[in-house]
Amino acid sequence: MDVLHWDGTLSAKDFRIGAFAFAQKWESCNLAFPPWSWLPCPKHPWLAPPEEEGYLSLEKICISRPNEEEDIDQISQIDTGEEETCCSRNEDVLDDATLVQSNHHELHYCDFHIVYSSTFRVPVLYFRAYCSDGRPLPLDEIEKELPACASKELSKKWTFITQEEHPCLKRPWYKLHPCGTAEWMKLLFLSDTANPKFEVVLELYLLSWFSVVGQVFGLRISLKISN
Amino acid sequence: MAKEGSGSILQFAPLQSSVDEGFWHRLSSLKLNKFGIDDSPIPISGFYAPCSHPQVSNHLTLLAESLLSDSNDESTMPSVIRGNRNRCSVPGILYNTNTMEGFHALDKQGLLKAEAMKIWEEIHSGKAVEDCAVLSRVLLISFADLKKWNFHYWFAFPALALDPPATLVDLRPASQWFTLEEAESVSTACNEWRNSSVTAGILRIWKLVNVMVKRENRGFADLNLSLVGEALITVQQGWREQQCVPNAVGWELNKGRKVPRCINLAKSMDPTRLAISAADLNLKLMRWRALPSLNLEILFSLKCLLLGAGTLGCQVARMLMAWGVRRITLLDNGRVAMSNPLRQSLYTLDDCHNGGDFKATAAVRSLQRIFPAVEAEGIVMAIPMPGHPVSSQEEKSVLEDCKRLNDLIDSHDVIFLLTDTRESRWLPTLLCANRNKITITAALGFDSFLVMRHGPGPFNSIPNLKAEMEDSLAAGMDNLVLTNTDGQHRLGCYFCNDVVAPTDSTSNRMLDQQCTVTRPGLAPIASALAVELLVGILHHPNGIFAEAEIANSSSGGNFELPLGILPHQIRGSLPHFQQMTLLGHSSNSCTACCSTVVSEYRKRGMQFILQAINHPTYLEDVTGLTELMRSANSFQLDWDDDIEVADDECVEL
Numbered sequence: 001m002d003v004l005h006w007d008g009t010l011s012a013k014d015f016r017i018g019a020f021a022f023a024q025k026w027e028s029c030n031l032a033f034p035p036w037s038w039l040p041c042p043k044h045p046w047l048a049p050p051e052e053e054g055y056l057s058l059e060k061i062c063i064s065r066p067n068e069e070e071d072i073d074q075i076s077q078i079d080t081g082e083e084e085t086c087c088s089r090n091e092d093v094l095d096d097a098t099l100v101q102s103n104h105h106e107l108h109y110c111d112f113h114i115v116y117s118s119t120f121r122v123p124v125l126y127f128r129a130y131c132s133d134g135r136p137l138p139l140d141e142i143e144k145e146l147p148a149c150a151s152k153e154l155s156k157k158w159t160f161i162t163q164e165e166h167p168c169l170k171r172p173w174y175k176l177h178p179c180g181t182a183e184w185m186k187l188l189f190l191s192d193t194a195n196p197k198f199e200v201v202l203e204l205y206l207l208s209w210f211s212v213v214g215q216v217f218g219l220r221i222s223l224k225i226s227n
Numbered sequence: 228m229a230k231e232g233s234g235s236i237l238q239f240a241p242l243q244s245s246v247d248e249g250f251w252h253r254l255s256s257l258k259l260n261k262f263g264i265d266d267s268p269i270p271i272s273g274f275y276a277p278c279s280h281p282q283v284s285n286h287l288t289l290l291a292e293s294l295l296s297d298s299n300d301e302s303t304m305p306s307v308i309r310g311n312r313n314r315c316s317v318p319g320i321l322y323n324t325n326t327m328e329g330f331h332a333l334d335k336q337g338l339l340k341a342e343a344m345k346i347w348e349e350i351h352s353g354k355a356v357e358d359c360a361v362l363s364r365v366l367l368i369s370f371a372d373l374k375k376w377n378f379h380y381w382f383a384f385p386a387l388a389l390d391p392p393a394t395l396v397d398l399r400p401a402s403q404w405f406t407l408e409e410a411e412s413v414s415t416a417c418n419e420w421r422n423s424s425v426t427a428g429i430l431r432i433w434k435l436v437n438v439m440v441k442r443e444n445r446g447f448a449d450l451n452l453s454l455v456g457e458a459l460i461t462v463q464q465g466w467r468e469q470q471c472v473p474n475a476v477g478w479e480l481n482k483g484r485k486v487p488r489c490i491n492l493a494k495s496m497d498p499t500r501l502a503i504s505a506a507d508l509n510l511k512l513m514r515w516r517a518l519p520s521l522n523l524e525i526l527f528s529l530k531c532l533l534l535g536a537g538t539l540g541c542q543v544a545r546m547l548m549a550w551g552v553r554r555i556t557l558l559d560n561g562r563v564a565m566s567n568p569l570r571q572s573l574y575t576l577d578d579c580h581n582g583g584d585f586k587a588t589a590a591v592r593s594l595q596r597i598f599p600a601v602e603a604e605g606i607v608m609a610i611p612m613p614g615h616p617v618s619s620q621e622e623k624s625v626l627e628d629c630k631r632l633n634d635l636i637d638s639h640d641v642i643f644l645l646t647d648t649r650e651s652r653w654l655p656t657l658l659c660a661n662r663n664k665i666t667i668t669a670a671l672g673f674d675s676f677l678v679m680r681h682g683p684g685p686f687n688s689i690p691n692l693k694a695e696m697e698d699s700l701a702a703g704m705d706n707l708v709l710t711n712t713d714g715q716h717r718l719g720c721y722f723c724n725d726v727v728a729p730t731d732s733t734s735n736r737m738l739d740q741q742c743t744v745t746r747p748g749l750a751p752i753a754s755a756l757a758v759e760l761l762v763g764i765l766h767h768p769n770g771i772f773a774e775a776e777i778a779n780s781s782s783g784g785n786f787e788l789p790l791g792i793l794p795h796q797i798r799g800s801l802p803h804f805q806q807m808t809l810l811g812h813s814s815n816s817c818t819a820c821c822s823t824v825v826s827e828y829r830k831r832g833m834q835f836i837l838q839a840i841n842h843p844t845y846l847e848d849v850t851g852l853t854e855l856m857r858s859a860n861s862f863q864l865d866w867d868d869d870i871e872v873a874d875d876e877c878v879e880l
Contacts, residue, residue, distance in 0.1 A: 128248075130247075130248070132243070132245055132286060133243070133244060133245050133246065133286070133488070134244075134245045134246035134247050134248065134250075134288070134289075134490070135490050136248050136492070136494075136495060138494065160511075160512070160515050162508055162511070162512075163504050163505075163508075164505075164508075169249065171248065171249065171252055171495060172494075172495045172501060172504075177512070179512070179516065
């Protein structure tokens with residue numbers, strides 16, 4: 001396919017190829033983060049899942065800023081004094097061997113999924129954030145953790161956060177709306193003066209795409225990969 | 228995870244729970260579809276992974292997969308547990324109650340003892356050595372309030388208390404403890420555990436002597452961070468007996484207190500909440516991609532009053548909701564007839580039974596079905612009309628209706644006149660002109676329509692009636708808005724072009740005139756234009772005072788305002804598939820909005836209204852129309868009732 005006439009989109013099959021290329025590059029060069037995993041998302045679970053349908057997943061990325069006061073390792077006796085408890089007080093077992101952790105350091109985590117959109121024919125970044133006990137975080141709290149300059153810039157031009165049902169998990173997740181993606185992906189590749197073959201484009205597609213959308217979350221890709 | 232304690236008591240930091248949202252979704256779905264009111268205990272699996280964060284130990288996690296899959300739910304994954312991270316499974320049990328009282332009434336100590344007993348038995352039987360996963364168990368009690376989407380829950384990680392407690396003898400990094408060979412084989416064993424489905428908990432006491440703390444770095448066991456230690460345990464005499472169970476501890480603390488936790492998931496599970504956030508999606512996308520100056524806040528906070536819930540009212544209501552308007556009041560005194568559902572888009576056959584529901588209430592119901600968060604109100608009331616005289620018995624209730632209408636107009640921002648007669652629009656027009664409310668009229672002929680916005684009323688501000696009672700007219704004169712800032716006359720209302728007062732148009736009509744027959748396409752077109760016109764007004768810096776613009780083919784695509792021009796009147800003709808924008812200034816003799824009429828109303832209030840209703844010529848006298856007619860007739864001009872297709876020039880009386 002001639003890259004000059006390419007419209008910036010991918011077929012489902014190409015997405016899978018591109019996804020694997022991306023995951024490989026990520027794992028070999030991006031030392032700060034765990035690897036992406038491919039998870040199947042079959043449309044018809046009772047049939048053998050066709051190879052194409054799935055998505056990339058990167059989970060439990062800590063997005064909290066480092067906190068100065070961290071005293072998790074305080075050692076103290078268990079406090080059996082005044083507890084509002086539904087347990088009967090007589091039956092409480094005094095246990096010197098249980099460490100009471102005061103000042104629990106509350107961390108926020110984020111899960112990222114890269115899912116293929118058959119309507120727009122581009123990858124879409126889905127994400128959600130939660131506390132360490134599993135409680136989900138609403139968007140305004142997530143936005144506090146995001147690097148301030150990046151999110152404002154990008155959300156004006158290229159990205160737009162909406163809440164929609166995750167196509168595989170059937171629960172509301174946040175996503176970066178894909179309606180501009182094809183346009184700027186095309187621009188990214190056309191601005192490269194060397195006229196690349198489509199195979200090369202495919203191999204670099206997700207990497208280039210992620211280098212743009214990942215910035216919303218401050219996820220930078222090391223320069224090594226882009227060679 | 229074991230840490231060094233003060234003195235030499237070996238202390239254990241209790242496990243902490245982390246419940247993925249998917250677990251609650253799965254539990255709700257199972258409860259609704261499968262379990263019903265059955266509250267027998269449910270087996271669950273917790274998951275644990277080695278610690279990868281230097282300061283915070285990993286939690287025991289419950290995921291959607293922790294519960295057995297709901298076979299009715301097509302979207303569930305097959306029962307293979309995802310193996311993308313270290314995931315050691317821990318057996319557990321869930322007691323989910325049906326009521327809050329049931330939740331509090333559970334015998335927590337008893338349940339904990341029962342789980343501890345299971346561990347004790349497995350230690351005795353030797354199974355604990357074979358499969359040390361059984362040494363950890365998870366006990367979870369919960370109550371799922373599926374109306375408010377509140378999940379109350381409490382974890383317990385049963386652990387046998389050692390009495391006296393164990394003491395720590397030595398603790399060193401694993402790299403210093405093992406020989407090189409031992410280190411390698413331990414490393415391999417740990418890494419292999421990842422892939423095994425029969426994995427043991429990594430952090431366990433095994434053989435009650437050696438304690439190993441495994442820590443990970445980037446997915447591989449890190450022997451520098453991992454610790455190995457030796458602990459001394461005094462074996463109690465009674466432990467040989469199976470019945471003598473040591474005490475158990477393990478209820479998870481909630482911020483240091485022994486109370487259950489609660490999580491609310493309405494935002495992601497309540498269909499109404501989801502509908503609300505989805506409804507905004509289209510508008511926000513529109514603002515982002517095409518119309519950055521779109522003022523959604525003003526649309527969300529707008530209060531609209533729709534007078535008439537027929538073909539026009541139903542369509543206008545739907546269009547308003549599509550633009551994000553949430554607060555809509557519909558006023559109509561009619562009932563849904565069998566022929567209505569076809570043309571009046573909020574009604575279905577169900578609304579027609581038993582003589583038909585009141586349109587106002589049926590419309591509100593329908594709006595709520597479309598969008599549950601709409602704030603819709605229905606008012607069943609007739610609008611008092613000039614030319615339909617009222618008897619003295621009816622007078623009181625008519626006056627009350629007038630007052631009620633006045634209050635409604637006062638408490639709304641925009642009024643749509645969507646009734647099916649000319650005279651029913653008179654009183655609302657007057658009241659709106661009095662209060663300078665944004666007023667939009669839509670009227671249908673057989674194959675033509677009119678959509679227009681009324682100009683502002685004759686007075687700039689609402690006078691304090693009490694203070695200015697004596698010379699309200701004089702004071703009013705000072706405030707007269709005859710001209711806008713540009714010296715243009717204010718725009719006219721629906722009645723400004725009329726030379727006769729509104730009168731009874733309904734009696735003595737032929738059947739087709741009585742039934743207001745129109746081509747079906749007209750109402751949707753006119754209603755849509757009416758709402759788009761409103762949005763244009765709201766985005767114009769001068770609002771109700773905005774001057775009128777006329778559509779001009781030479782203006783091309785460049786508009787001053789992003790939504791385009793803001794006309795005064797739009798008249799359309801279906802036979803020609805044509806529509807044109809017109810401009811009409813206010814008339815000094817208008818029966819509804821001229822300064823004379825409005826001041827009379829301000830002076831005499833409801834008495835003035837009554838007089839206008841009961842005496843058809845009164846309005847013409849007051850406004851001087853009678854005089855005008857007389858002088859006109861003396862010139863023997865013939866008045867043409869039809870409005871001809873005019874060119875762009877103003878039509879003035």
